[in-house]
Amino acid sequence: MTAAEPGRVQRPGQQRAEATRDLLYQAAAALFVEQGYENTTMAEIAQRARTSRRTAFNHFPSKSDIPMRWVRRMADLAIDVTGAPECDQATERIRGYFRFISEMVEAEPELSAQMLLGWTAAAGPIRYESQLLADLTPMLQEGQARGQIDAAADAATIARTLSDILMGASFRWVREGDDGPSLQELVEAGIDLVLRAIQSGRPQQPNHQLR
Template identity: 30%
Template sequence: MDERPAPRREPGTGPEQGLRELKKQRTRRAIAAAALRLFAERGYEETTIADIAAAAEVSPRTFFGYFPSKEDVVFAEVDDRLAEVAERLRGTPGESPLETIRRGVVDVLEAIVGEHGEYGSVRTGLVLEHPGLQARALRRLTAAQEAVENLLRELCPGMDEIDAVASAGVAVGGMRAVIVHCRRHGHGPASMRTALDRATRVVENGLASVETLVRP
């Protein structure tokens, strides 16, 4: 009989860790979905953290384990998508920086279109109505643009600083504007995808004028 000890497993790895992370993701999404539903039914100001926790079948303490405040739960989807941007926007051999950006942006936008369905318009309405949420949205938008700027500099060493800043602003700002427009006017997922496809072409046409972005 082979009595050699089993390979040592590093802490925080393996199937158990994967299941814990999956459970955390599900809990986070359940809290966010419950919050948006209550905001739609009762109103933002009228909904308390205790209400959200009860609707998601968790304790208020668990709520704070996932979100620092009621304001932050509004942006759960946005924060998740920004994390996906960081994971997906990596160049591959033979791919131009512009193609890398398009691939990552399309994946993320597809996820946004499908996430929370009917509550997407609720989130947009909340941000448009509440100055405090507008300020938080602006900070996240700024962070997203800075992330894209950093990626452009990584993909295009020596890229002109203004080209990087302007390109990031066009990509992030243009897509955000179309999403807000569609949600404000009640567009469904199919209509949003069509609009975002058109917006992607507009953005690509603009970015194609930056020579360093189209070179593999």
């Protein structure tokens, strides 16, 4: 699975570039697990991917860009899996989206820990907007249009809050390890609290009225 935008046809040159980017990502992920994010250089990543340092830097200008791709890859998969028919509840789709990402993070604990460490070392949470906002905001707006989510609530603010819950829960999960609750438990508790607070009390309109 690459981070290419779903549904968009790529030209041969774009496909090659995406394939190279994915090879570099896979090489970086393996090295992060083997020797840690801090101890891995871009030169080593290029060598593992059997490409040049120049090519590596063309695709990832900074090593801190690799954790961003890690998040985007998971988010793209979550969107594919939770893509729902129009009758689905927006809140349940959002819950499924976060559940899938949480499961993926927990499935590779060492890689996830190294990606999160790298992300914080590069001041990523401070310097960059969340990778999840582009997914969450439309879901929330769709829920508002259907009367499932309070129309007075700001979708962008809710999306940031939900994304912050995942980030905070992930850091806690890494810090506490096996001594604490699972990441899925941490995330679901926070997500559920927010979604319950923003659910609209109005009955859902029939689908034909929303077209």
